[in-house]
Amino acid sequence: MKVLRFLVFNILSWLITIVGTILLFLVWPFGVKYCYAVSRGWAVTLAWLCKVICGLVWRVEGQENFPAESCVVFLKHSSAFETFIQLELFPRCCVVLKRELLWVPFFGWTLIPLKAIAIDRNAGTTAVNQVIEQGKSRLAEGINVSIFPEGTRMPPGTTRRYGKSGTLLAQIAGCMIVPIAHNAGYFWPRRGFSIKPGCVTFVVGKPIDPRGRDAREVNDEIQQWMEAEVARIVARDDSAQPMS
Numbered sequence: 001m002k003v004l005r006f007l008v009f010n011i012l013s014w015l016i017t018i019v020g021t022i023l024l025f026l027v028w029p030f031g032v033k034y035c036y037a038v039s040r041g042w043a044v045t046l047a048w049l050c051k052v053i054c055g056l057v058w059r060v061e062g063q064e065n066f067p068a069e070s071c072v073v074f075l076k077h078s079s080a081f082e083t084f085i086q087l088e089l090f091p092r093c094c095v096v097l098k099r100e101l102l103w104v105p106f107f108g109w110t111l112i113p114l115k116a117i118a119i120d121r122n123a124g125t126t127a128v129n130q131v132i133e134q135g136k137s138r139l140a141e142g143i144n145v146s147i148f149p150e151g152t153r154m155p156p157g158t159t160r161r162y163g164k165s166g167t168l169l170a171q172i173a174g175c176m177i178v179p180i181a182h183n184a185g186y187f188w189p190r191r192g193f194s195i196k197p198g199c200v201t202f203v204v205g206k207p208i209d210p211r212g213r214d215a216r217e218v219n220d221e222i223q224q225w226m227e228a229e230v231a232r233i234v235a236r237d238d239s240a241q242p243m244s
Contacts, residue, residue, distance in 0.1 A: 002054075002194035009053045009195065014106075016045050021106045028113050035113040036092060042110070043087035050081070055197025056187055060089055062204035065178060070139045071207065072170040072177045076226055077148035078156055078185025081200060086146060089202065090180075093144035096131055096165070115143065121151060131165040132172055139173045149219070156185040159227055162219040167210050176207035179222045181229035183237070201233045 020042035027034040050056040073093060075082055086093065095111075099118035102108040111118070117134045119127040135145045149162035170177045181203045187196040205225060210218040 006194045017106050040087045043084040054195040058200040060202045065204045073146040074149045074179045079188040081184040081188045093146040094138050096147045128165040132169045135169040136173050153190045164215045167215040167218045170210045179205040181226045183233045
């Protein structure tokens, strides 16, 4: 039954994405503000489908930890859920992502007018510089920059060394880093064919000031907090036990 629900959800989500793309192109001439409103509506609709069809709900702890000024967000990446739900749950942001996503029909096209920062992950220093230069511009406009510091979706309970572009951006722009941990990967795993019903918990950590510190030291601090927080969420919530 979970596989069937997942199939229905995927079919409807693609239909909604196609409609959303058409609406996005219609409002594009009127400015980014309207594009973002359409995209947020798309995300809200997908989240609602997740709840109604697959039984996946969510809650946020620590929302008050977002600073009034724009910031760099480090978001744990373990499922597809956090990629769109962040548009609904958190202050306006642009996402740093691999450029190949722009080539995905309909979905990728919606990212263009939203000022996403699309990078070639194999470009090394060039990619880092791109995140810094474009990220500074977004932050100056009052738009948060959301980064998946692991660079790719990681299976639940695993991690990899964080990239340094997000920390360098925050240092150069003089802004805070806000880490966000969650357990979405235990409900919607990478390469899975079903979504487990339950409640995804997002925990917004306290802002971290990276200025005057070693970037690796900052990354290590955030990574240790994030992994410990995910483990705490899983241990606390009976509905979020690791999948076999």
